[in-house]
Ligand code: AMP
C-alpha cells in the first residue's frame with residue numbers, strides 16, 4: 001500500500017516516492033535551545049517521530065536529521081532583536097555556551113522520557129560556522145546576495161526572477177511584498193533592496209557575545225542559514241522530506257529553500273515533500289515561549305505518565321490544531337489503559353478452543369496501515385488499535401497462539417505510534433482477576449472491621465501499580 005503525504009510545496013496529498021529506492025532522508029527543524037521544551041514543541045517532534053517509525057515499519061531505511069539552534073534565532077522574526085540564547089543567558093547571568101550545554105542535556109532527557117526515536121544526527125548551528133561562511137560566499141558568488149555595512153542580505157527579488165519565491169506555501173510574492181513593508185525597521189529598510197530580503201550574515205553590535213570573524217564583519221549567521229547548510233551537509237543537495245511547524249511555512253522554509261538552491265546552483269527543488277504540523281493551543285491561542293502561555297514537558301510529566309502524553313499526541317492529526325486540556329489527556333489515559341488491560345488479560349489467559357480472532361489480526365493491520373497511509377491519520381489508527389484490543393478482550397476463549405499473535409500486533413502497531421506497551425515497565429504486574437480477588441478480600445477485612453489488614457491489601461496493590469478509589473460505597477481501581 002502506498003503512503004500519501006500532504007505536501008505544502010504542491011498543496012495536495014501526494015503519493016510518497018523516495019529519491020532513492022528504499023531510502024528516506026528527513027530533515028526536521030528542531031529546538032531553539034534556550035528554555036525547556038514545551039508540550040507544543042513536543043507535539044511537533046512526536047509527529048516526525050511517528051513519521052520516522054512508520055516509514056521504518058514500512059521497510060524504508062530512514063536517515064533523520066534534527067538540528068539544534070544555538071545561535072542566530074532572534075527575538076524578532078525580521079532581522080532585528082536579540083539572540084534568544086544570548087538574552088536568556090544574560091538574564092541568568094551565565095555564558096551562552098553554559099546555557100546551551102545545560103539546555104541540550106535537559107532536551108535529551110525530555111526526548112528520551114517521551115520515547116522519541118533518536119535522530120541520526122542532531123547538528124548544532126555553532127558547530128557549522130565554517131560551512132555557513134562558505135555558503136554565504138557561494139550565494140554571493142552566484143549572484144543572490146549583497147553586502148551592506150558588514151551584513152550580507154539574500155536578494156529575494158533576484159531569486160524570484162530565476163526560480164520563484166516563496167515556493168513553499170500558498171502566498172504569492174505580491175501578497176508577501178504588500179505585507180512585508182510594515183515589519184521592517186527603518187534602518188534596515190535603507191540597507192535592504194527589498195523588505196523581503198533577509199540576512200545571511202549579521203554584523204554584530206559591539207556588546208554582542210556570540211560572534212565569529214568572517215570576510216564581511218565580526219558577526220553571526222542569520223537563523224535560516226543553518227538549516228540549509230546542515231541539511232545539505234548531512235542529506236545532500238536534494239533530499240526527500242523536510243518537516244517543521246506551520247510557523248515555518250513563512251518565512252523560514254521559503255528562505256531555506258531559496259538558500260539551498262542559490263548556494264548549490266540547483267534548478268530542481270531541493271526537497272520533494274515539505275510537511276508542516278499544526279500548533280498546539282492553550283484556550284485557542286498558540287502555545288509559545290514568547291507569549292508565556294506554555295506548559296513545559298517537565299511539568300506535564302510530573303502529572304502524567306509519558307506514555308499517556310504520547311497517546312494524547314497520537315490521538316490528534318498532525319495537521320489539526322489541538323488544544324491542551326485535561327479531558328484530552330484523561331481520554332488518552334483511558335484508551336491506553338484499555339490496551340494494557342488487553343495485553344494483561346492475554347498474558348494471563350489460558351485461552352480456549354475458539355478461532356474467531358484468526359483472520360482478524362491481518363484485517364486489523366490492514367485497517368491500521370490504510371489509516372496511516374492517508375497522510376498519517378494517527379487518530380484513526382488509535383481508534384483501530386482500541387477497537388481491536390476491545391475485540392481481543394472479548395474473545396479470551398480463543399486459542400492461546402491466536403491471542404498472543406493479536407497481542408503482539410497491538411504492541412507492534414502501538415509502537416509505530418510511539419507507545420511502549422511493555423508490561424514489564426508498566427506498574428501493575430497483577431492480573432485483572434487477581435486485582436478483583438484482592439479487592440474482595442479487602443472488602444471482607446473491612447466488613448470484619450479489620451482495617452489494618454484491609455489497608456495492607458491496599459498497599460500491596462499500590463506496590464503493584466494498582467490504585468483503589470472508594471466511590472459511593474463501591475471500590476473502583478486503576479492501573480497507575
Ligand atoms: P522553536 O524552539 O520555537 O524554534 O520551535 C521548535 C519546534 O516546535 C518548531 O518545529 C516549531 O514549529 C514547533 N512549535 C513551536 N510552537 C509550537 C506549538 N505551539 N505547537 C506545535 N509546535 C510548535
Ligand code: ZN
Nearest residue numbers: 029030227252
Ligand atoms: Zn529550519
